[in-house]
Amino acid sequence: MDFVKLLELVIAASLINNFVFTRFLGLCIFFGVSKKMETAVGMSITFTMVMVVSAAVSWLIYTYLMVPYELTFLKIIIFIGVVAALVQASDTVMRKISPVLYYKLGVYLALIATNCIIIAVPLINSGEGYNFIESLFFGLGSGLGFSLALIIMASIREKLELADVPAPFRGMPLAFVTTGLIALAFTGFAGLITL
Amino acid sequence: MTNWQLIKNGIFAENTIFKLAISLCPSIAVTNSVKNGFVLGIAVLFVQTMVNVTVSAMRNIINSKIRIPVFMLVISGWVTVVDMIVAAMAPEAYKQIGLYIQIIVAFASILARAEVFASKNTFVPSMFDGIGMGIGFMVALVIISFFRELLGRGSLWGFAFVDFKPLLIMIMPAGGFFAVGILMAFFNWMELRGGKAPSHH
Numbered sequence: 347m348d349f350v351k352l353l354e355l356v357i358a359a360s361l362i363n364n365f366v367f368t369r370f371l372g373l374c375i376f377f378g379v380s381k382k383m384e385t386a387v388g389m390s391i392t393f394t395m396v397m398v399v400s401a402a403v404s405w406l407i408y409t410y411l412m413v414p415y416e417l418t419f420l421k422i423i424i425f426i427g428v429v430a431a432l433v434q435a436s437d438t439v440m441r442k443i444s445p446v447l448y449y450k451l452g453v454y455l456a457l458i459a460t461n462c463i464i465i466a467v468p469l470i471n472s473g474e475g476y477n478f479i480e481s482l483f484f485g486l487g488s489g490l491g492f493s494l495a496l497i498i499m500a501s502i503r504e505k506l507e508l509a510d511v512p513a514p515f516r517g518m519p520l521a522f523v524t525t526g527l528i529a530l531a532f533t534g535f536a537g538l539i540t541l
Numbered sequence: 542m543t544n545w546q547l548i549k550n551g552i553f554a555e556n557t558i559f560k561l562a563i564s565l566c567p568s569i570a571v572t573n574s575v576k577n578g579f580v581l582g583i584a585v586l587f588v589q590t591m592v593n594v595t596v597s598a599m600r601n602i603i604n605s606k607i608r609i610p611v612f613m614l615v616i617s618g619w620v621t622v623v624d625m626i627v628a629a630m631a632p633e634a635y636k637q638i639g640l641y642i643q644i645i646v647a648f649a650s651i652l653a654r655a656e657v658f659a660s661k662n663t664f665v666p667s668m669f670d671g672i673g674m675g676i677g678f679m680v681a682l683v684i685i686s687f688f689r690e691l692l693g694r695g696s697l698w699g700f701a702f703v704d705f706k707p708l709l710i711m712i713m714p715a716g717g718f719f720a721v722g723i724l725m726a727f728f729n730w731m732e733l734r735g736g737k738a739p740s741h742h
Binding site: 423 | 566567613643644646710717
């Protein structure tokens with residue numbers, strides 16, 4: 347396995363094809379939890395963990411169950427089941443093993459059960475035909491990219507709280523325009539590396 | 542509420558994108574051309590209606606303890622159906638928006654209507670609720686993509702008819718966020734002028 351290739355995959359998934367700014371996935375969560383830095387950080391950690399694990403598990407199921415038995419047309423149903431079960435399982439495991447961590451991150455776990463990003467990772471992995479290691483790193487890169495987006499947004503919105511904004515733009519509209527500006531900055535990453 | 546009121550409720554009072562501000566991903570992802578916006582709108586309209594109808598028909602036999610997994614199963618079943626239909630009937634559009642059609646499965650709006658409305662109401666009102674919510678979603682996508690395609694490409698539905706140097710930014714990712722933000726602000730402004738406070742935050 348070529349290490350440089352994997353590094354490129356992580357950079358591509360996190361910066362160039364950032365989930366929020368160029369693929370537009372997970373916007374509900376992105377706008378929902380980016381108001382405070384603390385929640386944004388908690389969400390980022392949980393998200394990245396679940397993404398890597400779900401990428402791994404769904405790759406195994408896809409390759410060793412769905413492909414041999416020709417069930418790939420059911421991938422939407424199966425992946426949503428896998429992800430939901432996985433989130434539920436990590437909820438239970440986390441509560442037993444580390445109650446402190448559960449107390450901090452448990453709320454976010456419940457939120458991401460049916461989030462579009464989490465379901466998009468296995469779908470993209472199977473669509474692109476990544477192998478096991480590549481799938482893992484794609485999940486990691488996507489998670490890091492989403493974390494970066496959340497943390498940038500949270501730090502901007504904390505400042506925006508103090509700004510005097512025209513009434514019609516208060517709340518969501520301003521958040522959208524801000525995201526547009528960040529997205530514009532992120533287009534600068536396009537062409538950073540060519541895969 | 543009458544059936545007509547149910548449809549109007551979905552289009553105006555509880556418009557998924559502009560009022561409730563949920564299921565936002567496709568509002569930017571597929572709105573760089575009117576055609577893509579329309580195809581996804583139709584897909585959502587179909588899934589929303591069929592899910593509402595199915596859940597409503599089965600509401601008496603679904604155990605309330607496992608209702609959410611059952612709803613998810615119903616939704617992903619219908620999304621698979623739509624996914625295959627679009628792949629077969631509109632292969633060009635499917636290449637661009639295929640991922641977002643599969644993502645319909647994770648739309649909060651569809652699960653929300655199944656839980657809030659269809660599981661408590663009879664067959665016919667649920668159907669009209671689904672149609673209303675679906676049309677509301679489609680209208681929102683078409684409005685956004687109308688502005689983006691017109692300004693960004695100088696065309697509508699692929700037909701170029703405005704002769705000016707297009708604002709390329711409008712079809713880029715950033716333009717999508719700007720378009721939605723400005724449209725939301727515009728609707729807020731209309732409401733503020735009408736003397737009502739904006740209904741979402």
